[in-house]
Structures are given as C-alpha cells and as structure tokens.
Amino acid sequence: MAEKPEPVKVLYCPICSLPAEYCEFGPDFEKCKPWLIINAPELYPDLLKEANEKEAERVSEQLQFAGISSSGADGAASSVQSGETSSSKQEEVKRLPGGKIKKKARQEVVIEKVVRNKRKSITIIKGMELFGIKLSDASKKLGKKFATGASVVKGPTEKEQIDVQGDIAYDIVEFITETWPDVPETAIYFIEDGRKVPAA
Known part of the structure; x- marks a missing residue:
C-alpha cells in the first residue's frame, strides 16, 4: 500500500497574506521585509545582508555623531566599510538610470x-x-x-x-x-x- 503524502506546510506572510516566497511580487514588499528577515531569512538572503549593512551603517553614524573616533583594526575596517556605503549612497543620489548624473535644479x-x-x-x-x-x-x-x-x-x-x-x-x-x-x-x-x- 502506497504511503499517504504529507501535506506541504506553507508559511504565509501576515502583512500581504501571500506565501512568504511570493512576497516580493506583492503590493507591500517594503512593509514585508522586516517580517521576512525574522521569519524567512533563508528565502531572502539578500535582505538579511542588506539589513546587516544598514545596522552597521547606523551604528557607525551614531558613533560619528557622538564624536567617538574608532581606533584599531576593527575601527579602520568599520570606517572603511561605512565610507564605502556612504560614497555608494551619494552615487545613488546623483546618478539617474542609464548612468547619467542628475543636475541640481537651477534657480531661473x-x-x-x-x-x-x-x-x-x-x-x-x-x-x-x-x-x-x-x-x-x-x-x-x-x-x-x-x-x-x-x-x-x-x-x-x-x-x-x-x-x-x-x-x-x-x-x-x-x-x-x-x-x-x-x-x-x-x-x-x-x-x-x-x-x-x-x-x-
């Protein structure tokens, strides 16, 4: 006698009510991200990486704001990492699709x-x-x-x-x-x- 197949357990997102693997196609993917990072990190490894980078950036900004200069190898690494992220952030702001640089609106x-x-x-x-x-x-x-x-x-x-x-x-x-x-x-x-x- 053949074995009865086990039912598939589907993880549903409480925000968009779609299965977790389909959240990126839903209407509120930005709102789903925090829930997905906690409950389904294996489905979206990029989100986890992005969250870690944002957290590191936030901590380094807080340290800079407090006026604490980090020293040692760890400090150098973190300052280089935060420098890279801030420069890439500036590039994102300045560059338009197609690589064109966005000019500031002139007052005229x-x-x-x-x-x-x-x-x-x-x-x-x-x-x-x-x-x-x-x-x-x-x-x-x-x-x-x-x-x-x-x-x-x-x-x-x-x-x-x-x-x-x-x-x-x-x-x-x-x-x-x-x-x-x-x-x-x-x-x-x-x-x-x-x-x-x-x-x-």
Missing part, C-alpha cells in the same frame, strides 16, 4: 511668448516659485501692473506657471527685479526660436 525664471490665432499672444513665466515667490500673489501683481489678465495654470510638465495675456516681455524683466529683489537679472531667461537666451 524663464519667460516665453506664445502667439495664438496669429494675433493674440500670451506671455508665460516659469520658475518664480524657485525663489520663494507665491505664484498667486505674483500673478495678481503682474495683472495689476500690465492691466491684463494673469492666472496660475499647470503647464505641460504639470508644473505651475503664470500665464499673462498679451505681449509684456519688453517690460517684464525690470518689473520682476524691482518687485522681487531676490530674483537677480542674471537668472532671467527668454525663450527665442526654441533657444534659451539670457535677459541680462
């Missing part, structure tokens, strides 16, 4: 004139918020100064910009630098024929 105001229906033109002002200027207040001041309609709208890149009706590009630079001294003239650019041209 870009002014562009768009002509519609061959007669009507709109002056678009982008980047005022980078100087700590509230766009709604700026649009009111621009509308009042140039006696025209001005509103804050979302641009094609989902960033907010100010649309001012009419061609006010001739007088706008002077008005911006006088009204908001935080905006230097060197940070103001015009878009002409698809190219960025400095206003100064």
Whole structure:
C-alpha cells in the first residue's frame, strides 16, 4: 500500500497574506521585509545582508555623531566599510538610470511668448516659485501692473506657471527685479526660436 503524502506546510506572510516566497511580487514588499528577515531569512538572503549593512551603517553614524573616533583594526575596517556605503549612497543620489548624473535644479525664471490665432499672444513665466515667490500673489501683481489678465495654470510638465495675456516681455524683466529683489537679472531667461537666451 502506497504511503499517504504529507501535506506541504506553507508559511504565509501576515502583512500581504501571500506565501512568504511570493512576497516580493506583492503590493507591500517594503512593509514585508522586516517580517521576512525574522521569519524567512533563508528565502531572502539578500535582505538579511542588506539589513546587516544598514545596522552597521547606523551604528557607525551614531558613533560619528557622538564624536567617538574608532581606533584599531576593527575601527579602520568599520570606517572603511561605512565610507564605502556612504560614497555608494551619494552615487545613488546623483546618478539617474542609464548612468547619467542628475543636475541640481537651477534657480531661473524663464519667460516665453506664445502667439495664438496669429494675433493674440500670451506671455508665460516659469520658475518664480524657485525663489520663494507665491505664484498667486505674483500673478495678481503682474495683472495689476500690465492691466491684463494673469492666472496660475499647470503647464505641460504639470508644473505651475503664470500665464499673462498679451505681449509684456519688453517690460517684464525690470518689473520682476524691482518687485522681487531676490530674483537677480542674471537668472532671467527668454525663450527665442526654441533657444534659451539670457535677459541680462
């Protein structure tokens, strides 16, 4: 008579309710990680290694914060290890997919004139918020100064910009630098024929 097969015991994750080996495909893998490290380390050895590295990094940061300089071979090894992790962390921040280095967003105001229906033109002002200027207040001041309609709208890149009706590009630079001294003239650019041209 053939032996009756033993039922397979499946370890289920209490966070995502999937079997532990399928957690990485679930919706809350980040939340599952601590539970997996404790209850199923053999399934995810990389998580255990990552957790150990993070713990070592955290301890070394605490030591640096406390001003304790580690000495001896162990100290040198730990400082080298923490140095490696911090430099790799910096690289992660700076590098984009494909190896391109991410540049910091430059503080600049870009002014562009768009002509519609061959007669009507709109002056678009982008980047005022980078100087700590509230766009709604700026649009009111621009509308009042140039006696025209001005509103804050979302641009094609989902960033907010100010649309001012009419061609006010001739007088706008002077008005911006006088009204908001935080905006230097060197940070103001015009878009002409698809190219960025400095206003100064």
